[in-house]
Amino acid sequence: MTLVILVAALGAMAALVFAPAVRQSGRGGLMNRFGPEYDRAVSRHNGDEKAAQWELSERVRHYGDLPIQRLSPEAREQYAARWAGLQEHFVDAPAHAVREADRLLGELAVERGYGSGSHEEQMDAISVRHAYVVDAYRQLHLMAARTRGDGDGQVDTERMREVLVSARVLFEELVRAQPHDKGPRRRHPSLRPVLPQQNRGGHRSGRIPGQRLGPAR
Template sequence: MSTGLIIALVVIVAAVVVVAAALARRARGGNGGRNLRRRFGPEYDHVLARHDGDTKAADRELTERLERHGGLRERPLEPAERERFEARWAAAQEHFVDSPREAVAEVDRLIADVAGARGFPDGGQYEEQLAALSVHHAGNVQGYRRVHRAAATTGTAGDGSGADTEELRAAMLEARDLFADLTRSDQRAPVSHKAQRSHRPHLFQRHQVAGR
């Protein structure tokens, strides 16, 4: 076999190896992205939008969240703790009719307190607490984000009327799914969004928040 032929074969083999390695990396990245999308659901879309559609950046951020918080073990609530938290939610819900902004601010604090009691980072570290919650309660974490934003935003409708109140009500309604998830009696595994809608405690009924 001539030297030229040997060199040609070596070049071909090297090219095949390089292509195979590239395809393997792409396959691993694609599967990783699909796994992240499946795990995080709507939170994946939120992060992707924040990165202007850059899937690599979104995957990197969510992978980092998993590395930081994936090993967190949630502490079950004691019955007395759960009752106190549910009483606070009921009081905030009743208070919404007269003072919607104060009620939403209380719900924001309440979710932070419940999450802290379950073993998540302290509520004073909102971003870190939100990141940890997104790993374990991805389907409902948007409710916390929305109510926190609503609580921090100063509206123009100081009397609590019109569209401003509707936005606050919608934020509170969305936050109740995460609250229900964090305070449910069986805390061994996250509850699906569909299951929550069919098994919410009575204090989560929509008409109560709406003041009807």
């Protein structure tokens, strides 16, 4: 009798320990954690949700416990200044600004601890904590590749501006987030028109410098 009670107690303890992991790897947990990345994975697997769930569960297993590195205040200010600088030069050289933003985000991701392997592996690692905004980085990388292949005049400037504005959201999260921010960021901040535009007469509407990033949250 005592042995039966002991086994039952151990079973209950195991259920408590593993329940969060089961919930996290189930359909609802993965949809909540990955948001748009879940839909993207399903689409990539031609609608096979089981395959998509396996892929995303593997991401969590491989990258969920990455030792994310803290940025020093000096590093944070330097990154912020570099991003503000490329925004300042967007009107004069939009394609160059997009390529610089792509390079800057890559450097920042490596310094935070998201790996220096292939770009796709880095995206997967980032998506575990920043799933709701990681696609902006993916689009920025694709746009940067297009500007290298087609030249500055072959890519729509307004589309480049939109991509850069969206990518800034991930940039701010990577700069501000600290190692104790373990959970995925689910709230998508409103996108601000931080880049200058041209009016119909071809004149600049005035440059808007990048805002200084506040203290780490």
